[in-house]
Amino acid sequence: MIEGVDYSGDRPSVAGLVAAGKKFVVRYGGPGGSWKHIDAAEASALIKAGLSIVANAEGAADGLLGGRSAGIDWARQADAHFRAVGMPADRPIYLSVDFDVTSGQWSVVADALRGAASVIGAGRVGVYGGRRAIEWARRDRVAAWYWQTYAWSGGVWVPGNHLEQYRNHVALAGGTVDLCRAKAADYGQWGQGDDMPLTNADADLVATRLLGRILGSTGPTVGVALQDTYRGVKELQARPLADVDEQALAEALAPLLQPGVTVEQLREVLASVRLVPGAG
Structure with missing residues (x-):
């Protein structure tokens, strides 16, 4: 589990949070x-601190309880x-x-959620x-993302939570903070120093490795399209190349790898997939 916090107006020291292992x-x-909102200066300080x-x-x-209009607003x-x-466009927002x-x-x-x-x-x-x-x-x-609080939970945690607020x-x-823990590798986080966009060179390497692993029978045209997709989707985030979970991406793409698959379908899937640290 990964330890973190949430807070509103009574804000802790960033250095103190780091020292506490958050x-x-x-x-x-x-x-x-607005008194409880994060601003650009705070976001920058948090990110710089890791x-x-x-x-x-x-x-x-x-x-x-305002329904659909409240959710939209x-x-x-x-x-x-x-x-x-500074939040990337693909990151979730917990309501x-x-x-x-x-x-x-x-x-x-x-x-409202709809x-x-x-x-x-x-x-x-x-x-x-x-x-x-x-x-x-x-x-x-x-x-699609779940952050459960211990309040109104009767001591029962729902399996599959991304985040839990436990005190x-x-x-x-x-x-003054609330204590939280992340239960998944990807819990909606952003801004950490190693969450950097793929460079063109990394894109070529990842595409080549994927082609050798799951796209070998689809021909060079799809290979070129895959490389172009990696270059073009600027908001796709990745951990260092050695930690890329290729298997997760392979599984996401596998249903489309059949006769008649279009470049547009590949682009849509890749645009929705976030690479996360591999398990092995």
Whole structure:
């Protein structure tokens, strides 16, 4: 697990967070009061210190009871805010269900998450909340990223969480934070120093390795298209080349590798895949 924090107005020392062994921070942006929002200076300081950033959107704690229009508004504001401070366009935004949502309220909240998806894409919608919010979002497929809080969870953690908030209101590094842990290699983070775009040289190497592994029977035309895709998709992020999880990318592409596959299909898939550290 990877340890991190989230916080709002009472901000800790960046150096203190690093000294405490924290690796990421979850920060607010978009809806809600500007007093709790991350700005460009803070984002830069976090990144320079080696801390990753995760995007969270919250207006009022129960603001998603505003339904689809609320989700659209939150997503628009948050995406603009985080993009302005350096977030890559493919990173998720967690929308907060910061109350003990009931079954009678859930359909409205689900509509809000669908509204957010209409703005930023379903693959970038995350949800923060208690056990029921996470379970219902997964069941109804209205989010792709899951950040569960211990509140309203009865001590039960939902399998497959990306993030978990396990303790609130902790004095740390001169501020007050909530303690979080990441349960997956990719939990929506961005900004860390080794999250650099692929260079053309890296693109050629990765493309060559992939061609030898999974594209050998498709011919040179597809090979050239794959190389061009890597060069052209500027927002595709990668860890150092030695750690690229080729198998994950191979599995994502495999269903398209059949007669009649088009360059456009390959481009669409590659544009949606984020390379993450390999397991081996």
